[in-house]
Amino acid sequence: MDLLFLEKLLLSLFFSLLAAIAVSKLRGRRFKLPPGPLPVPVFGNWLQVGDDLNHRNLSDLARRFGEIFLLRMGQRNLVVVSSPELAKEVLHTQGVEFGSRTRNVVFDIFTGKGQDMVFTVYGEHWRKMRRIMTVPFFTNKVVQQYRIGWEDEITRVVDDVRADPGASGSGIVLRRRLQLMMYNNMYRIMFDRRFESEADPLFVRLKTLNGERSRLAQSFEYNYGDFIPILRPFLRGYLKICKEVKERRLKLFKDYFLEERKKVASTTRTDNNALKCAIDHILDAQQKGEINEDNVLYIVENINVAAIETTLWSIEWGIAELVNHPEIQQKLRDELDTVLGPGVQITEPDTHKLPYLQAVIKETLRLRMAIPLLVPHMNLHDAKLGGYDIPAESKILVNAWWLANNPAHWKNPEEFRPERFLEEEAKVEANGNDFRYLPFGVGRRSCPGIILALPILGITLGRLVQNFELLPPPGQQKLDTSEKGGQFSLHILKHSTIVAKPRVF
Numbered sequence: 001m002d003l004l005f006l007e008k009l010l011l012s013l014f015f016s017l018l019a020a021i022a023v024s025k026l027r028g029r030r031f032k033l034p035p036g037p038l039p040v041p042v043f044g045n046w047l048q049v050g051d052d053l054n055h056r057n058l059s060d061l062a063r064r065f066g067e068i069f070l071l072r073m074g075q076r077n078l079v080v081v082s083s084p085e086l087a088k089e090v091l092h093t094q095g096v097e098f099g100s101r102t103r104n105v106v107f108d109i110f111t112g113k114g115q116d117m118v119f120t121v122y123g124e125h126w127r128k129m130r131r132i133m134t135v136p137f138f139t140n141k142v143v144q145q146y147r148i149g150w151e152d153e154i155t156r157v158v159d160d161v162r163a164d165p166g167a168s169g170s171g172i173v174l175r176r177r178l179q180l181m182m183y184n185n186m187y188r189i190m191f192d193r194r195f196e197s198e199a200d201p202l203f204v205r206l207k208t209l210n211g212e213r214s215r216l217a218q219s220f221e222y223n224y225g226d227f228i229p230i231l232r233p234f235l236r237g238y239l240k241i242c243k244e245v246k247e248r249r250l251k252l253f254k255d256y257f258l259e260e261r262k263k264v265a266s267t268t269r270t271d272n273n274a275l276k277c278a279i280d281h282i283l284d285a286q287q288k289g290e291i292n293e294d295n296v297l298y299i300v301e302n303i304n305v306a307a308i309e310t311t312l313w314s315i316e317w318g319i320a321e322l323v324n325h326p327e328i329q330q331k332l333r334d335e336l337d338t339v340l341g342p343g344v345q346i347t348e349p350d351t352h353k354l355p356y357l358q359a360v361i362k363e364t365l366r367l368r369m370a371i372p373l374l375v376p377h378m379n380l381h382d383a384k385l386g387g388y389d390i391p392a393e394s395k396i397l398v399n400a401w402w403l404a405n406n407p408a409h410w411k412n413p414e415e416f417r418p419e420r421f422l423e424e425e426a427k428v429e430a431n432g433n434d435f436r437y438l439p440f441g442v443g444r445r446s447c448p449g450i451i452l453a454l455p456i457l458g459i460t461l462g463r464l465v466q467n468f469e470l471l472p473p474p475g476q477q478k479l480d481t482s483e484k485g486g487q488f489s490l491h492i493l494k495h496s497t498i499v500a501k502p503r504v505f
């Protein structure tokens with residue numbers, strides 16, 4: 001580092017310290033801010049609370065500071081909401097005020113500064129994107145059009161696992177095969193295409209680039225440049241890698257999927273809605289001038305990040321819990337055998353006749369919520385919440401995991417017990433009809449993909465339990481269910497090896 005830069009840095013640090021003190025004095029007088037640990041200049045609470053603000057750490061802080069608290073992360077305000085009443089206020093009553101998203105330098109790169117749908121602020125562009133995406137992705141018609149494809153994909157998984165001698169012996173990492181299945185489930189909808197095997201070079205490239213994007217975006221490594229803007233020059237190297245990954249990824253979507261589909265569409269009739277895949281509808285919107293090509297690419301990008309891994313994590317958690325609770329696994333198998341008949345393979349319409357399967361899914365999403373803090377919300381303007389002033393552009397985290405795991409609201413919440421959703425919590429649905437249970441959020445920015453995720457979870461877990469006895473690998477009593485959290489994800493730390501013993505009908 002040259003001396004001039006160091007001098008500039010120290011001067012900027014000094015002035016931002018003065019500014020921080022002045023602002024906090026002014027704010028203290030003007031604003032009634034939510035409670036929280038005492039911030040120090042420049043760093044705020046960052047050094048006290050650290051980087052890993054996962055759902056469990058934030059639940060501990062809620063026990064200390066209450067259902068709403070404020071953390072100053074460098075220059076950023078982070079407001080954490082931990083009660084059903086305040087969650088309702090943020091997501092429903094003041095859904096417009098708190099309906100924007102924060103981005104940071106990294107997300108600005110991956111979303112082209114909010115040209116997508118997931119990370120754009122609440123407003124005209126978001127409304128247009130959500131409208132354009134609804135018909136091709138988020139209706140029951142789409143479920144009915146593609147469920148046969150999803151059933152075919154899980155049939156292939158079952159066949160592959162049955163054919164693998166390792167599966168019933170030392171075990172296999174089932175997740176790998178299920179990942180291919182999830183890509184195929186979504187790529188059938190998007191582009192009416194699938195990948196033949198895990199070794200398909202295009203699939204490998206796609207999976208690697210998506211993995212890189214997730215790692216770079218979810219990492220805590222770049223927090224310092226996000227929280228303390230004058231340190232941003234040190235992020236140059238990191239941001240360069242982000243830009244390269246983003247460029248390569250969008251180019252892959254364009255060259256191998258969009259252009260390919262355009263070719264197919266130009267040689268076959270796609271004026272018949274029944275034959276159209278999602279991207280045909282999206283391209284129609286582009287042709288009408290409603291969106292541009294970048295927006296099209298960011299829609300593909302959003303589906304890649306929002307749909308595939310979230311559903312896969314939930315499937316993976318569901319399997320791990322079923323392996324670790326053999327009595328629950330057997331009860332589910334008994335339900336499938338009784339309602340459908342042994343060996344009669346579950347299909348999407350059956351999922352509605354299987355209350356225990358539904359309860360297993362809900363319990364998985366409760367205890368192992370894939371996005372435990374929802375996607376961060378943001379208020380564009382100064383706002384009020386729970387009697388406090390919330391400065392404009394605060395990042396608002398709703399600790400949905402704590403809402404669903406707080407012993408004040410749930411009986412023995414640490415227990416994996418699907419029966420709760422047939423007994424004391426029988427009225428609670430995953431769609432947000434109860435503000436204690438929001439695995440998909442609720443309100444304007446809630447997950448539109450719930451309509452696809454729930455049947456895919458049902459078909460996948462149902463078929464696996466129907467066709468296999470799922471066990472830990474030899475010599476192991478239980479699977480390791482340690483968690484790993486990112487900026488906003490919760491997945492299993494170690495992808496488990498699982499023994500899948502085929503059932504004979």
Ligand code: HEM
Nearest residue numbers: 118306307310311314370371374375440441445447449453
């Ligand atoms: C088990 C699987 C899934 C879970 C647990 C999940 C959960 C969530 C959550 C918690 C949010 C944020 C809600 C908020 O900020 O208030 C979200 C947003 C979103 N999800 Fe999902 N999701 C899943 C699957 C899917 C699928 C399959 C798709 C698409 C096909 C999808 C598309 C989206 C989109 C586009 C958004 C952004 C909505 C917006 O900002 O307006 N998700 N999801």
